Amino acid sequence: xxxxxxxxxxxxxxxxxxxxxxxxxxxxxxxxxxxxxxxxxxxxxxxxxxxxxxxxxxxxxxxxxxxxxxxxxxxxxxxxxxxxxxxxxxxxxxxxxxxxxxxxxxxxxxxxxxxxxxxxxxxxxxxxxxxxxxxxxxxxxxxxxxxxxxxxxxxxxxxxxxxxxxxxxxxxxxxxxxxxxxxxxxxxxxxxxxxxxxxxxxxxxxxxxxxxxxxxxxxxxxxxxx
Numbered sequence: 001x002x003x004x005x006x007x008x009x010x011x012x013x014x015x016x017x018x019x020x021x022x023x024x025x026x027x028x029x030x031x032x033x034x035x036x037x038x039x040x041x042x043x044x045x046x047x048x049x050x051x052x053x054x055x056x057x058x059x060x061x062x063x064x065x066x067x068x069x070x071x072x073x074x075x076x077x078x079x080x081x082x083x084x085x086x087x088x089x090x091x092x093x094x095x096x097x098x099x100x101x102x103x104x105x106x107x108x109x110x111x112x113x114x115x116x117x118x119x120x121x122x123x124x125x126x127x128x129x130x131x132x133x134x135x136x137x138x139x140x141x142x143x144x145x146x147x148x149x150x151x152x153x154x155x156x157x158x159x160x161x162x163x164x165x166x167x168x169x170x171x172x173x174x175x176x177x178x179x180x181x182x183x184x185x186x187x188x189x190x191x192x193x194x195x196x197x198x199x200x201x202x203x204x205x206x207x208x209x210x211x212x213x214x215x216x217x218x219x220x221x222x223x224x225x226x
Contacts, residue, residue: 002073002080002084002100002102004090004104005083006085006086006106007086008087008106008107010087013085017085024054032060034057034063034069036065039069039072043055043080053081056082057083057084058085061090061094109138115143116146116147117181118130122225122226123225124223124224128221128222131221132218140217141213144200149166151193151197153166155191157178158185159187193224
């Protein structure tokens with residue numbers, strides 16, 4: 001049985017994956033880095049781990065040899081049980097390249113990315129509206145940690161820290177967008193806002209946040225970015 005889980009909502013992807021493999025013995029494979037010969041040996045030797053074992057192959061569609069890798073799966077389909085996990089959207093051509101028994105999709109709403117990309121000073125009205133929309137499909141905690149990650153990335157770009165973990169794996173076009181967004185902030189504004197985000201986490205851990213996180217973030221957006 002072959003299941004595909006793809007999308008950009010990492011939290012829901014992990015939840016779906018855990019629900020599938022929780023009672024099995026997963027054999028994890030990095031689909032991006034795995035070599036054809038190594039992959040063949042793992043697929044053929046999978047039965048040695050017992051009948052309850054299952055393969056978890058991440059980002060196989062990003063491998064330059066994806067056709068050959070998928071062909072190996074198809075050739076051993078009778079004895080193969082696995083979950084292909086793709087961080088991102090799998091295109092229609094790739095979806096048709098192998099028969100899946102089940103396809104699970106977890107995509108974030110488009111305005112999630114607009115919210116993060118438009119997060120800069122003097123844009124509070126638009127951001128407040130987007131924030132309200134996001135709360136219909138995401139928790140305040142998810143939005144908070146997304147903001148922490150984005151502000152860290154902006155600080156790294158602003159300070160020229162190209163090797164920072166938040167941006168080290170970014171594609172050139174992603175870095176370009178981040179640099180453009182960072183120009184909307186001064187270094188002082190970014191560091192000050194990040195400090196406030198950090199203070200929120202401290203208050204949450206000590207149960208000293210004066211209102212709910214949902215309301216606190218709303219107030220921050222309306223006042224700090226006004």
